[in-house]
Amino acid sequence: xxxxxxxxxxxxxxxxxxxxxxxxxxxxxxxxxxxxxxxxxxxxxxxxxxxxxxxxxxxxxxxxxxxxxxxxxxxxxxxxxxxxxxxxxxxxxxxxxxxxxxxxxxxxxxxxxxxxxxxxxxxxxxxxxxxxxxxxxxxxxxxxxxxxxxxxxxxxxxxxxxxxxxxxxxxxxxxxxxxxxxxxxxxxxxxxxxxxxxxxxxxxxxxxxxxxxxxxxxxxxxxxxxxxxxxxxxxxxxxxxxxxxxxxxxxxxxxxxxxxxxxxxxxxxxxxxxxxxxxxxxxxxxxxxxxxxxxxxxxxxxxxxxxxxxxxxxxxxxxxxxxxxxxxxxxxxxxxxxxxxxxxxxxxxxxxxxxxxxxxxxxxxxxxxxxxxxxxxxxxxxxxxxxxxxxxxxx
Numbered sequence: 001x002x003x004x005x006x007x008x009x010x011x012x013x014x015x016x017x018x019x020x021x022x023x024x025x026x027x028x029x030x031x032x033x034x035x036x037x038x039x040x041x042x043x044x045x046x047x048x049x050x051x052x053x054x055x056x057x058x059x060x061x062x063x064x065x066x067x068x069x070x071x072x073x074x075x076x077x078x079x080x081x082x083x084x085x086x087x088x089x090x091x092x093x094x095x096x097x098x099x100x101x102x103x104x105x106x107x108x109x110x111x112x113x114x115x116x117x118x119x120x121x122x123x124x125x126x127x128x129x130x131x132x133x134x135x136x137x138x139x140x141x142x143x144x145x146x147x148x149x150x151x152x153x154x155x156x157x158x159x160x161x162x163x164x165x166x167x168x169x170x171x172x173x174x175x176x177x178x179x180x181x182x183x184x185x186x187x188x189x190x191x192x193x194x195x196x197x198x199x200x201x202x203x204x205x206x207x208x209x210x211x212x213x214x215x216x217x218x219x220x221x222x223x224x225x226x227x228x229x230x231x232x233x234x235x236x237x238x239x240x241x242x243x244x245x246x247x248x249x250x251x252x253x254x255x256x257x258x259x260x261x262x263x264x265x266x267x268x269x270x271x272x273x274x275x276x277x278x279x280x281x282x283x284x285x286x287x288x289x290x291x292x293x294x295x296x297x298x299x300x301x302x303x304x305x306x307x308x309x310x311x312x313x314x315x316x317x318x319x320x321x322x323x324x325x326x327x328x329x330x331x332x333x334x335x336x337x338x339x340x341x342x343x344x345x346x347x348x349x350x351x352x353x354x355x356x357x358x359x360x361x362x363x364x365x366x367x368x369x370x371x372x373x374x375x376x377x378x379x380x381x382x383x384x385x386x387x388x389x390x391x392x393x394x395x
Contacts, residue, residue: 007117039096046093049137054126101139160218187240
């Protein structure tokens with residue numbers, strides 16, 4: 001079967017042949033037309049598909065020729081315009097070598113969506129003023145049949161400005177209707193991020209926390225369905241709703257705060273970020289008293305601050321106040337743009353003081369909540385980056 005991707009306007013074929021060229025129409029394009037198109041062509045040819053582009057009435061067909069490079073065989077991508085001789089392009093089928101066919105399908109369909117085009121299984125005739133990309137093969141046929149896994153096709157049950165909520169259970173993040181990667185947990189619902197976000201060039205969400213924050217903002221500011229909010233806030237502890245939705249930076253309505261507080265007092269609240277919200281509300285009523293440190297403790301604090309700054313954690317950007325005790329025996333607390341450190345933290349050593357400062361700084365600087373997957377991901381990312389810096393090369 002041939003799948004046809006039809007876009008208005010005639011493609012400048014250089015967008016399919018020259019690396020680094022891309023041009024998208026519309027105010028909020030999702031794709032990387034040009035870069036992604038070359039990736040898609042390489043993936044499809046590598047997996048045995050036929051690829052033909054009609055820009056207006058001009059036909060461009062793509063194929064490969066095998067060449068030897070440093071004693072290895074590589075498949076160079078070539079293009080033929082109408083009946084002219086083959087033209088060797090500047091990339092091989094190794095471009096996008098980790099992509100699968102469904103990702104190439106997603107790329108081409110996303111480009112069509114960005115440009116106001118459509119996808120067909122018939123055989124539309126090439127015409128002036130349009131671009132047709134024809135892909136033939138079983139892989140693309142399978143991807144088209146499973147398109148609901150890669151594109152949102154249902155109507156949202158809730159429109160919350162920053163996010164649309166769909167009633168089917170979810171396993172993936174969707175950005176403006178397109179699957180941009182798994183979120184790692186089973187969700188009670190499927191969430192489609194509408195707010196501006198940043199994608200990597202292979203069309204995955206650059207940072208999963210921006211997805212969680214967009215949902216949190218939508219729920220905290222715009223959701224008036226209390227029954228739905230209860231389901232989200234009391235979802236199973238291993239669910240996406242409990243571990244990945246973030247409310248730390250949301251301007252919450254009074255009704256939302258009241259519901260979160262009520263569920264927290266009942267012990268039913270499972271969302272970690274919402275728990276932190278309740279803890280902050282409680283902490284706002286507290287007024288920890290500053291204490292005077294001993295000479296040894298002052299030395300510990302100075303060494304810990306110097307260590308954090310050397311490691312790229314500018315904890316000194318916030319006031320650091322030592323206090324006798326904190327609620328619940330906590331070692332540290334981030335509140336009102338201030339880092340509070342409990343005296344018992346110093347008794348556990350300078351290394352613990354530094355760890356406490358880094359954690360509370362991260363809460364203030366990045367809005368991460370305690371015990372959240374996003375905080376964990378950020379910490380591991382910083383750890384890997386530190387090892388890369390020590391090695392002097394990336395992983």
